[in-house]
Amino acid sequence: MFISLPEALRHRCESTCLYARSLKPDRFEFAYPTRASAAVGHILSLLKLSPTAATATELDKLGHLFVCCKCAPRVRIKDSKPLASFEVFTWREAVLHYYKDCIADLRSDIIDPQFTRASPLDPNLQGDDSPAAHKNIWSCLHCAIHLHSWVNRHEVIAHVKSAHPIADPAEYVDFFADPLAGERPASQWRLCLPQGTEPPPALRGLVVAMNQPVKPAAPADPKQQFRCKLCSSWSTRRFILVGVQSHIRDVHNVPPQSQRANEHFVEA
Numbered sequence: 001m002f003i004s005l006p007e008a009l010r011h012r013c014e015s016t017c018l019y020a021r022s023l024k025p026d027r028f029e030f031a032y033p034t035r036a037s038a039a040v041g042h043i044l045s046l047l048k049l050s051p052t053a054a055t056a057t058e059l060d061k062l063g064h065l066f067v068c069c070k071c072a073p074r075v076r077i078k079d080s081k082p083l084a085s086f087e088v089f090t091w092r093e094a095v096l097h098y099y100k101d102c103i104a105d106l107r108s109d110i111i112d113p114q115f116t117r118a119s120p121l122d123p124n125l126q127g128d129d130s131p132a133a134h135k136n137i138w139s140c141l142h143c144a145i146h147l148h149s150w151v152n153r154h155e156v157i158a159h160v161k162s163a164h165p166i167a168d169p170a171e172y173v174d175f176f177a178d179p180l181a182g183e184r185p186a187s188q189w190r191l192c193l194p195q196g197t198e199p200p201p202a203l204r205g206l207v208v209a210m211n212q213p214v215k216p217a218a219p220a221d222p223k224q225q226f227r228c229k230l231c232s233s234w235s236t237r238r239f240i241l242v243g244v245q246s247h248i249r250d251v252h253n254v255p256p257q258s259q260r261a262n263e264h265f266v267e268a
């Protein structure tokens with residue numbers, strides 16, 4: 001468990017941050033509570049819930065799923081066709097993802113969480129069947145029975161259902177994987193979109209970018225306007241191509257040779 005909702009919302013970047021900064025001059029440590037509370041705030045606004053009234057338990061019960069709109073999908077090949085495979089998060093996993101794994105924003109040190117909801121009924125939603133599910137790194141969160149003999153994921157779910165009894169056990173709430181095992185993927189679900197499937201609108205840009213990695217460069221229109229994707233989506237600044245590239249270099253510290261269309265900037 002990393003941070004409770006009330007903690008995340010109460011946090012005002014004071015003593016803890018100064019303390020963290022003096023102990024560890026690691027900007028991710030320092031940025032943690034701010035990033036986490038920004039992600040919580042964003043998720044509550046997606047769900048149209050009040051930041052002052054919503055509780056962590058309530059969010060757990062709602063069981064909504066989220067996909068990060070900043071992170072490019074992994075490409076998987078299935079039946080010799082490419083799939084865009086997105087990680088799908090519970091709200092807790094989404095907050096943790098935004099804190100420590102959301103590469104685009106971490107790299108550029110900005111805080112602008114963007115998630116979209118995934119439906120639990122989406123036929124493209126697939127359970128994670130990674131090797132970690134079969135390893136004995138899992139334990140119950142309601143009792144200490146496994147702490148000296150960890151079990152696999154299937155066993156811990158069966159235990160929670162029969163011993164506590166909880167009909168639909170959830171990771172982080174009812175059971176967890178040993179964080180020191182370091183093998184747990186960040187989420188238990190993936191959204192796998194076969195090529196040609198219409199992605200959710202918020203993910204369209206990421207899928208298009210994946211499907212056209214070697215699009216021959218069209219002759220550049222010198223008047224084409226671009227906007228920086230690393231700045232907040234509310235930013236109204238527009239640039240020509242060289243302008244957006246030097247902005248990203250100067251403001252976000254990404255050298256031009258590492259910048260990618262759709263990841264760092266988009267046509268305005």
Ligand SMILES: [Zn+2]
Nearest residue numbers: 013017033034
């Ligand atoms: Zn803080």
Ligand SMILES: [Zn+2]
Nearest residue numbers: 068070071102
């Ligand atoms: Zn992300």
Ligand SMILES: [Zn+2]
Nearest residue numbers: 140142143163
């Ligand atoms: Zn138990």
Ligand SMILES: [Zn+2]
Nearest residue numbers: 228230231251
């Ligand atoms: Zn920017």
